[in-house]
Amino acid sequence: MKVPNILKKTVPVAVGLVVLGYLTLYFVINQTPQWIPENLTRLARQADLLENPEAKRCFECHKEIYAAWKKSRHAIAWVSETYIEDSENRSKEKCLPCHIPRQVKNGEKPQPRLDHRDDGIYCVPCHVIDGKMHGPYDLFSPPHPTQKNLQYRESKFCGSCHEKTFEEWKIAGVEDTCQSCHMARTESRLVQKPVLSWLHSKKQVGDHSFPHGEITQEDLAVTGEISGKEFIVTLLNQKIPHRVPTADNGDPRLYLYVRFLDDSGQEVDRFKEILAPQQDTALLYGKEARFQYPLTAPVRKVEISLQYKPAWSKDKSEWRQLSYPVTGDSG
Amino acid sequence: MRTSLINSLLFTLMLFLIPLQLQAKDMVVKAPPESLGKYYPPESKEPKWIQQMHKMSGNLGGVFVNLREKDWDNLDKNADQFVESYKEASEMVPEWEEYFDLKAAKEFAAAAKTHDGEKIGKAVGAVGKTCGKCHADNSISVWTRFHWPSFHKIKITDPIEEKELDFGKYMGLLSGTFKGVTVNFKEGQYDRSQKALRAFKSRFMELKSTCSKCHTTDDVKLFYVGENVAQAFDGLQKELTAEKPNPGNFWKNVGILGKQGCKNCHLTHRSYAMIQERWEEK
Structure with missing residues (x-):
């Protein structure tokens, strides 16, 4: 088939113009959004976005952030069984401000809201302030106005609700913020809906699943030793800049089990410690916790087990097991 | 002279509201009516019953504060709002309807609007008794059921x-x-x-x-x-x-x-x- 001459000439030109147009637009949107007339942007505004919509409205564009948030404890702050049980079927007023905040402001305890309670702690209470969508970037976003606000990278922002943990973090005096560990950033796009998803450059986007993080052996040192007629277990929170575990009102726990066994492997004695923020026994950053146990009978082996129970579960999981042979005379 | 009259009135009002609860030596603490449950969490988002009580007592107390300060405009407003909030409360819990005396509330408001301390003092007695009676019968049970943890x-x-x-x-x-x-x-x-x-x-x-x-x-x-x-x-x-x-x-x-x-x-x-x-x- 013969291509007409006219097409041979115009198609490359048209393609060239489209590519040039795209590159120009990409450059303007990402580098000089202020060149775009405000009146033009306003035409594309979607007013309901600033009127406290539900989380799924945000999902229409921010699919990845929504999916991450949906996995978080924040997403189920109002509907979680643990919360419902502990708040006596949500009747405890003190729980409301942080489980259904109306607006989270840097370091201020929020007020509870009346709408969209099933969404718990979601996009709107954290990001909509005074008719603008606040976040760590200045962006061209026709559906809603945006406002760059670096408070989102400060621990103080999380401290609005996580007050005790924030205080513990301040005492630790480290540079890493809450967001450094619990909102680790990866290169990604903020929007997953064309055409903005084609036009926005990638950014460093925080993990909105707010991962809890695993305690590593480097984070928490465990040692056991015999001293005279005692066995001493020492725990040291070396790297986590708040108590381990930590919570304002929840009840996460680290259980320390210590078992003394004789020659035949029979249990001679056993001890248990509950390390919990609500009992003021959680492990402080950089401070050793020592537990002394009397050796009242001959012992050949000491077994140590550390198990973790998060606030939202009744089940424990094994974190670490250690075993110490005892030589010579004991007990 | 006038201040001491008003203070006496306030004292009388308190006499009506509080010691009535002490009258009954043999006290029966009955569970509050079921219908009250809808004015407290979890059925209600807010503790609406106690809020209504605060509203009513704010209006009633407001009349005496305004009387002491000779703030007649606000006194008239508080008197009207008292009747309104008293009527609202009377309609909230059907089982308690008989505790309320709307006529006495209206007569109190009318007396309040005369701005005459003596007349107000006389009129508050009748409506105050209705509050006192209900409090004496039900305060402990309501606090136990809705304000104390279970x-x-x-x-x-x-x-x-x-x-x-x-x-x-x-x-x-x-x-x-x-x-x-x-x-x-x-x-x-x-x-x-x-x-x-x-x-x-x-x-x-x-x-x-x-x-x-x-x-x-x-x-x-x-x-x-x-x-x-x-x-x-x-x-x-x-x-x-x-x-x-x-x-x-x-x-x-x-x-x-x-x-x-x-x-x-x-x-x-x-x-x-x-x-x-x-x-x-x-």
């Missing part, structure tokens, strides 16, 4: 057996463990007493977690299970591991635990918890 709903995981127990059962277990400490001590069986102390301390300290579900400020926790209690536990441990335990020191520390840990908490919570338990039995 202990029977609290579950505690026993730190020793790691089983979830009802609050009452847990308290029984705690008390039994405590007796293990004291009885064995009395019998001179210090090893057993020491072992029981370990379990008792663990169970006692578990209450820090339980109490923190309602008591979110550290002050309360420090009061019941704070430094004094920790020192008492250390003192007991010291005596039980001593070559010759000193009974004086032992019982002194037992006393601290009993007073600071058990008695103070029981004095505050037990009466209400007992009433709740009795209602639950029904």
Whole structure:
């Protein structure tokens, strides 16, 4: 088939113009959004976005952030069984401000809201302030106005609700913020809906699943030793800049089990410690916790087990097991 | 002269509202009517009944504040709003409709609008009596049902057996463990007493977690299970591991635990918890 001459000439030109147009637009949107007339942007505004919509409205564009948030404890702050049980079927007023905040402001305890309670702690209470969508970037976003606000990278922002943990973090005096560990950033796009998803450059986007993080052996040192007629277990929170575990009102726990066994492997004695923020026994950053146990009978082996129970579960999981042979005379 | 008249009126008003509750020597604490439940969480998002009471009492008290300050405009507003809020309250709980006397409320408002302290003083008596009667009959039950936590709903995981127990059962277990400490001590069986102390301390300290579900400020926790209690536990441990335990020191520390840990908490919570338990039995 013969291509007409006219097409041979115009198609490359048209393609060239489209590519040039795209590159120009990409450059303007990402580098000089202020060149775009405000009146033009306003035409594309979607007013309901600033009127406290539900989380799924945000999902229409921010699919990845929504999916991450949906996995978080924040997403189920109002509907979680643990919360419902502990708040006596949500009747405890003190729980409301942080489980259904109306607006989270840097370091201020929020007020509870009346709408969209099933969404718990979601996009709107954290990001909509005074008719603008606040976040760590200045962006061209026709559906809603945006406002760059670096408070989102400060621990103080999380401290609005996580007050005790924030205080513990301040005492630790480290540079890493809450967001450094619990909102680790990866290169990604903020929007997953064309055409903005084609036009926005990638950014460093925080993990909105707010991962809890695993305690590593480097984070928490465990040692056991015999001293005279005692066995001493020492725990040291070396790297986590708040108590381990930590919570304002929840009840996460680290259980320390210590078992003394004789020659035949029979249990001679056993001890248990509950390390919990609500009992003021959680492990402080950089401070050793020592537990002394009397050796009242001959012992050949000491077994140590550390198990973790998060606030939202009744089940424990094994974190670490250690075993110490005892030589010579004991007990 | 006028100020003392108004003060007398306020005093009279208080006489109507408060001591009426003391009239009934044999008191029956009946569970509040079912329909009241819809004005309290979880059925309601807010404690609407108590809010309505505050509104009504704010309007009524406002009349006397305005009278003292000769703020006639606001006095008239408060008088009208009182009738309105009184009427609203009368329609909220059908079972309590008869406590209310709308005629008396309207007569009070009319008297209030004369700005004559003497007339107001006379008129408040009739409407004040209706408030006092209802408070005398129902205040304790409403506070017990809607404003105190329900202990029977609290579950505690026993730190020793790691089983979830009802609050009452847990308290029984705690008390039994405590007796293990004291009885064995009395019998001179210090090893057993020491072992029981370990379990008792663990169970006692578990209450820090339980109490923190309602008591979110550290002050309360420090009061019941704070430094004094920790020192008492250390003192007991010291005596039980001593070559010759000193009974004086032992019982002194037992006393601290009993007073600071058990008695103070029981004095505050037990009466209400007992009433709740009795209602639950029904």
